[in-house]
Amino acid sequence: MNQLVFIENNRVVTDSLTVAEVFGKEHKHVVRDIEVQISKLHEAKEHEFVKSNFGLEIFKAKNNKEAKKYLLTEEAFTLVAMSYTTPEAMKMKVRFIEEFKRMRAELEKQKQPFKLPTTYKEALLQLVEQVERNEQLQLQNAQKDQIIKELRPKATYYDLILQNKSLISISKIAKDYGMSAMKMNQLLHQLGIQYKQGDCWLLYSKYQDKGYTQSKTHTIDSETSKMHTYWTQKGRLFIYEMLKNKLGILPLIERDEQTA
Incomplete structure (x- = not known):
């Protein structure tokens, strides 16, 4: 599997099929894990979080029967993958997080097509906006780097x-x-x-x-x-x-x- 995350409806997401393949799990078990987290979120009255970060879709499985899969934002993926704690699973989680970061930067580029300024004022405004975007990306990268390293400590008793x-x-x-x-x-x-x-x-x-x-x-x-x-x-x-x-x-x- 080359592509871990992708852009859909202007958002960076992965899906339950990808998670199942990368972590070596049966898809039905990943769907079960996802629905356990969704149930807990609803119990906590986090209905908007579920709506914003989990997307249910129907697809045709290999047996030509309809089956369900879930689209997951990075936040949803982090919740679902939290229980996958083997050393190999930790490596996969780090790969996913790094891919989310890279794809988010790609989406940002798509949202901000370069436009040649026609006046000095426009050029100055573009420069200020670019500096602000760079600072925001730097902050996001620093936050993700901390999360990645938090996933790596060796577990002692x-x-x-x-x-x-x-x-x-x-x-x-x-x-x-x-x-x-x-x-x-x-x-x-x-x-x-x-x-x-x-x-x-x-x-x-x-x-x-x-x-x-x-x-x-x-x-x-x-x-x-x-x-x-x-x-x-x-x-x-x-x-x-x-x-x-x-x-x-x-x-x-x-x-x-x-x-x-």
Whole structure:
């Protein structure tokens, strides 16, 4: 299978047939996995997410009978493939994510045909627009690079235990220290752990594959989405050690114990 993702109706998608072939699964099992996720999303009242990211189609199977398949956006694919965790499956997920990124850039080119400016003002506006597009693509690429590296950490028994615990936002971690999320983000930047690009905080490369964070994309509307980074319990312990050992900053509960 050469083409993992493709453009359909002005969107970058893959489908359940491709997923089944690449991951070496029966198509009916992939359809089952997809419908499990759709059911859970409906239970969570995420009806718009289902509508925007999953597309049901009917096709003729090899036995000439009608069968159903699903079109999947990158967000839908990520949800469905989350449970595919063998080393080979992880490689395939990385390939899919990289192909989504490449095809999205291709779609962006198609949407923005080059037009020769006729005035100095038009030329200047085109330059400003191109700079803004480049900055947006750079941000998207940095976000995808973080997600790809988050898929790669080696799973130890300790890591597997931590994965069963809930993710936590930076604002909740900051609350443990009696500070704002803004202040906590600045401290992590001061320690060389993360940097800001656009309005997102992203881990520096050397920390991206340690299993400290998980990134989720939240749909704002049918055309807009935003990535949020959540910290794992392993990441929370990492922040604790760094603040304690590098800056001498303790959480409130330990400060209270020392005072007592």
